[in-house]
Amino acid sequence: MITRPRIGVLALQGDFAKHAEALAAAGASVNEVRVPSQLEALDGLIIPGGESTTLLKLMEGTTFIDDIRRFHGRGGAIYGTCAGLILLAKQVRNPMQRSLELLDAEVLRNGYGRQIESFEKQAPIKCLGNPPFRMIFIRAPTIETLGRGVEILATCNNRPVMVRSGRLLATTFHPELTPDIRIHKFFAVMCMECAAVDTGEVCGVR
Amino acid sequence: MEQTGLVLKTGLAEMLRGGVIMDVTNATQAKIAEDAGAVSVMALERVPADIRAEGGIARMASPRKIREIMNAVSIPVMAKVRIGHFVEAQVLEALGVDYIDESEVLTPADEEHHIDKLRFKVPFVCGCRDLGEALRRIAEGAALIRTKGEAGSGNIVEAVRHLRCVIRDMKILHSLPEEELVHKSKEMGAPYELVKMVARDAKLPVPNFAAGGIATPADAALCMQLGAETCFVGSGIFKSGDPEKRAKAIVKAVTHFRDPEILLQVSEDLGEPMKGIDISKLDEKDLLQTRGW
Numbered sequence: 187m188i189t190r191p192r193i194g195v196l197a198l199q200g201d202f203a204k205h206a207e208a209l210a211a212a213g214a215s216v217n218e219v220r221v222p223s224q225l226e227a228l229d230g231l232i233i234p235g236g237e238s239t240t241l242l243k244l245m246e247g248t249t250f251i252d253d254i255r256r257f258h259g260r261g262g263a264i265y266g267t268c269a270g271l272i273l274l275a276k277q278v279r280n281p282m283q284r285s286l287e288l289l290d291a292e293v294l295r296n297g298y299g300r301q302i303e304s305f306e307k308q309a310p311i312k313c314l315g316n317p318p319f320r321m322i323f324i325r326a327p328t329i330e331t332l333g334r335g336v337e338i339l340a341t342c343n344n345r346p347v348m349v350r351s352g353r354l355l356a357t358t359f360h361p362e363l364t365p366d367i368r369i370h371k372f373f374a375v376m377c378m379e380c381a382a383v384d385t386g387e388v389c390g391v392r
Numbered sequence: 393m394e395q396t397g398l399v400l401k402t403g404l405a406e407m408l409r410g411g412v413i414m415d416v417t418n419a420t421q422a423k424i425a426e427d428a429g430a431v432s433v434m435a436l437e438r439v440p441a442d443i444r445a446e447g448g449i450a451r452m453a454s455p456r457k458i459r460e461i462m463n464a465v466s467i468p469v470m471a472k473v474r475i476g477h478f479v480e481a482q483v484l485e486a487l488g489v490d491y492i493d494e495s496e497v498l499t500p501a502d503e504e505h506h507i508d509k510l511r512f513k514v515p516f517v518c519g520c521r522d523l524g525e526a527l528r529r530i531a532e533g534a535a536l537i538r539t540k541g542e543a544g545s546g547n548i549v550e551a552v553r554h555l556r557c558v559i560r561d562m563k564i565l566h567s568l569p570e571e572e573l574v575h576k577s578k579e580m581g582a583p584y585e586l587v588k589m590v591a592r593d594a595k596l597p598v599p600n601f602a603a604g605g606i607a608t609p610a611d612a613a614l615c616m617q618l619g620a621e622t623c624f625v626g627s628g629i630f631k632s633g634d635p636e637k638r639a640k641a642i643v644k645a646v647t648h649f650r651d652p653e654i655l656l657q658v659s660e661d662l663g664e665p666m667k668g669i670d671i672s673k674l675d676e677k678d679l680l681q682t683r684g685w
Binding site for chain 2: 197198199200201202203220235237240243244268269295296299302304305306324325360363364
């Protein structure tokens with residue numbers, strides 16, 4: 187298995203710099219991705235928080251949408267936070283909009299309401315052990331339905347807030363806004379496992 | 393010393409990074425802005441260039457207009473209140489806007505005090521011309537700072553001055569020995585704790601955006617290269633010949649602010665920019681940036 191995964195952060199708009207800091211602290215080699223060709227040498231990609239409509243506009247007129255799908259198809263791992271999750275989901279409502287259609291989920295934009303409903307809460311994430319995670323929800327989406335192959339890794343207020351399906355990881359909250367890098371470490375390990383599959387080794391992901 | 397909910401307030405500003413926040417005066421313009429890729433819109437009764445031209449008292453926009461804009465788009469909606477007018481802010485919070493701009497573009501309501509922004513759950517953005525002013529606003533609870541520039545002028549010179557000034561002041565603080573910080577704090581008129589924080593980190597504890605006079609994609613990229621994290625564009629879009637095209641061009645310019653090839657592409661065929669004003673020809677009393685204290 188590789189020892190240091192190469193992870194890109196989609197840097198078109200949003201809090202990509204915070205993700206880059208967290209990834210570096212988690213031991214990954216980090217690259218900003220502003221044009222599709224920068225996906226080539228990567229094991230993993232983070233699609234950060236930001237405005238999903240803006241991210242979509244900036245992807246249109248480029249080959250990003252096809253290239254990110256292809257990146258996933260050839261074994262790349264992807265983690266989406268908030269707007270990133272919205273872009274990964276197969277279906278988006280409030281309003282309906284385009285997406286990468288990779289994660290078998292239906293997502294409601296601004297599911298909790300406007301900024302005044304933004305909140306934070308500590309909640310446990312079983313696969314990360316103790317202590318519970320400080321989850322920060324900002325104009326966050328809600329996951330309304332999930333496909334059968336999608337595993338719920340954490341819930342908060344009885345809603346799924348962290349899910350995984352094979353090489354895809356998604357959270358509706360923003361771990362990059364806290365100093366806790368456990369989720370970024372978890373994703374870095376996912377990337378290494380996927381890279382191992384690429385080179386013929388076996389891994390536990392679908 | 394983190395106030396409750398500060399991370400939620402600055403967090404939204406973090407999500408707006410690398411984007412463009414556009415002034416709009418109705419639902420149609422808001423939709424054009426969203427379709428062009430704006431990360432947020434600022435709901436206004438009149439854009440700054442018209443406020444400047446028409447004169448009179450400029451107040452918070454009517455709630456009906458703001459609601460119309462909130463209903464038209466899915467991106468965050470900001471709105472402006474007069475400096476010190478905490479009741480306008482209470483009204484906007486009740487309305488549910490996502491960010492409040494306590495703005496020098498409107499006629500000030502209080503010539504001594506800004507709003508005590510810590511009392512609000514909704515986050516605030518405030519303008520500044522130098523680091524002392526930025527830190528005073530942060531002490532009052534602003535979760536996002538922008539340069540004042542000279543709104544409605546279509547002239548980037550003041551935003552550049554303010555941006556350079558804030559960044560230079562931060563570098564100076566960072567280089568000073570700790571024993572000089574008390575005097576510096578007195579000189580700047582800024583709280584000691586915040587001065588110490590900036591001296592340690594060489595950056596503001598909240599995001600730092602540019603505003604005031606941005607009219608072209610190159611203006612926006614200039615602010616980004618000077619260290620701004622996002623741009624507010626006021627009159628520059630809807631006072632230009634082809635708002636849709638210019639809006640899209642400025643969005644791209646902010647994403648690719650270091651890529652001259654892309655900046656060249658987006659700068660071509662944009663139609664007429666807004667006319668603009670030579671600031672040195674303006675009377676001191678006609679400057680908007682001197683409002684706020």
